[in-house]
Each structure stands twice: as structure tokens, then as C-alpha cells.
Amino acid sequence: MNMNEDDIIYGETVSIKNKVFAAILCFLLGVLGVHRFYVGRVVTGIIQFLTLGGLGVWAFIDFIIILMGKFEDSDGLKLI
Numbered sequence: 001m002n003m004n005e006d007d008i009i010y011g012e013t014v015s016i017k018n019k020v021f022a023a024i025l026c027f028l029l030g031v032l033g034v035h036r037f038y039v040g041r042v043v044t045g046i047i048q049f050l051t052l053g054g055l056g057v058w059a060f061i062d063f064i065i066i067l068m069g070k071f072e073d074s075d076g077l078k079l080i
Contacts (some may be wrong), residue, residue: 015039015077022079023066030059035066040074 017039026035033048053059065071072078 013077014080015073015075017073017079019066019069019071019079022071023063026059026063026066030063031056033059035062039071039079042074 022035022038025038029035031048031053033045033053036042036045036048048054048058051058053062062071066079069078
């Protein structure tokens with residue numbers, strides 16, 4: 001992954017993935033794990049799809065974590 005000065009906010013390297021878009025995906029399609037595919041977490045996206053988001057609980061927890069700004073992409077970087 002190539003970094004430039006736009007990828008660094010307040011001295012912290014962040015993902016190029018959008019937090020608002022991830023939250024919308026999680027809210028609308030969270031039980032299908034679409035937000036996890038968006039951030040590059042394919043394996044957990046498949047598991048979430050097969051379990052219907054942990055019967056909704058896992059998707060709800062992900063939604064809260066995204067809103068809090070703690071959700072990370074597949075590289076371990078926080079979403080902007």
C-alpha cells in the first residue's frame with residue numbers, strides 16, 4: 001500500500017476507506033458482512049455472511065465500533 005501525506009492525519013496513518021460509507025453498508029447490509037468485504041476483511045466477511053452477522057449481534061457490534069471510529073481495515077489502519 002502506497003502512502004502519501006494525505007494518508008496521515010494527526011501523525012497517525014489511516015486507511016483510505018471511508019468510515020461513513022462503511023457505517024451505511026453495515027447498517028443496511030451488515031448481516032451479510034458487506035462492510036467487511038469493503039474494508040478488505042474477506043474471511044470474516046464470509047463468516048459473517050454465513051452466520052447472518054452472528055444473527056445480527058455481530059453486525060450491530062461492528063456498527064457501534066465503526067461509529068466510535070475504532071474499526072480497522074485489513075491492514076490494521078483506522079478508517080477516515
